[in-house]
Amino acid sequence: MHAIKIGGDTDKDEVKIIIGRYFSNSKVNIQEDDYDGRFEFSFSLGKKKDIDDISFYNTIANLVNDIILEIYFKRLIRDRVSKICSDYSTPDKEEIISYTHSNLINENYFTREKKIVLEEILNHLIENRVLFIDGFLKFRLRRFLYMIDMAIEKAISQLEVEKEYLEFLNMLQYFVDIQEPKADLVNVIIKDGDYFLLDKDNNPIENGLLTSMEGDFLYEDISKADLLVSSLIVLSPKKLIIHIEEGEEKDLVELISQVFKDKVELCRGCEVCKSKSKIKKGK
Numbered sequence: 001m002h003a004i005k006i007g008g009d010t011d012k013d014e015v016k017i018i019i020g021r022y023f024s025n026s027k028v029n030i031q032e033d034d035y036d037g038r039f040e041f042s043f044s045l046g047k048k049k050d051i052d053d054i055s056f057y058n059t060i061a062n063l064v065n066d067i068i069l070e071i072y073f074k075r076l077i078r079d080r081v082s083k084i085c086s087d088y089s090t091p092d093k094e095e096i097i098s099y100t101h102s103n104l105i106n107e108n109y110f111t112r113e114k115k116i117v118l119e120e121i122l123n124h125l126i127e128n129r130v131l132f133i134d135g136f137l138k139f140r141l142r143r144f145l146y147m148i149d150m151a152i153e154k155a156i157s158q159l160e161v162e163k164e165y166l167e168f169l170n171m172l173q174y175f176v177d178i179q180e181p182k183a184d185l186v187n188v189i190i191k192d193g194d195y196f197l198l199d200k201d202n203n204p205i206e207n208g209l210l211t212s213m214e215g216d217f218l219y220e221d222i223s224k225a226d227l228l229v230s231s232l233i234v235l236s237p238k239k240l241i242i243h244i245e246e247g248e249e250k251d252l253v254e255l256i257s258q259v260f261k262d263k264v265e266l267c268r269g270c271e272v273c274k275s276k277s278k279i280k281k282g283k
Contacts, residue, residue: 003031003044004060004125006067008133012039014071022063028056061122064131065114069105072137073148077101080148085156092159099155100148109154110147117143172233172259179236186237187272188228190244190252195228197235202272205235225252232256241265243273 008015012034019041023030031042043060045053077100081093088096103109120140124131137144185200197205229252232240240263242253257264267273 002129003029003042004057005040005042005130006060006064006133007038007040007131008067008072009038010067010071010075010134015039015041015067018066018070019063021066022059057122057125061118061125064121064125064133064136065118067133068117068137072133073104073144074101076137076144076148077104077152080145080152084149084152095159095162096152096155099158100151103151103154104147109151113143113147169255169258172229173261175233176236176259179233181236181238183235183237185239185241186232186235188232188240188242188244188256189273190242190249191273193224195224197228197231198272205231225249228252229256229259232260237263239263239265241267241272243267243270245269 012032016032019030023043029042029044033040043056045056074097077097081097081100085093085096117140121131121136124136183199183205186205187196187198187200187202189196189198199205240256240260242256242264244253244266246268253266
């Protein structure tokens, strides 16, 4: 079988890392070369007869596709973010670049566009046995820029959501900081979607403290998780032990840990965890 050659104008060492994922334990013959800032790799099966040729072409096509997504797109993304997001700060631009690249390499996004690109790469390799990636990108730039611009738009939304969350988190932390502690210790038991509060002597904590909040919130619209966080902020304990099984309510546990910081301790199983005293339920 004739060799298949790919080339381009990016860092050869980065390309070699991706090649290693495909052929680290393979007997495929690989020859490499670089000159004037360009790289070239030739792949051949030699005299090996037990690998189907089209399967080999498919492997090289997927390799090229990964090189485009993981290496070449980084350069294109940075250029587009610089043009589209000129009003954003440098740290925000870096966040947008990171989110954009993650969106593009996510196998659940742009599936149709990626399938078309992969088919074009495969057909080009079958017809020519040589593919220069920078040239391939240049003649299909409009399609790639469409994907990148859509991914940037999604990344900007992600950044805004993250900022809103941080503002919300800062607000909760402020409330905790200005509150006088009303309890030395609160045990929070999270089990089967319900939340239970016990004091340091394992007695149920009454929820009369929540009455003062009803004027500020539509009580009937408060979720159980909201009610739990609100209760803890009102109590503002000196120490807080969350009794929960591994993997449950990760977002809620993370929020409580971020708000109460070093006051939080996690417990994965003790006698308190088996308690059944419920807090007043939301919806």
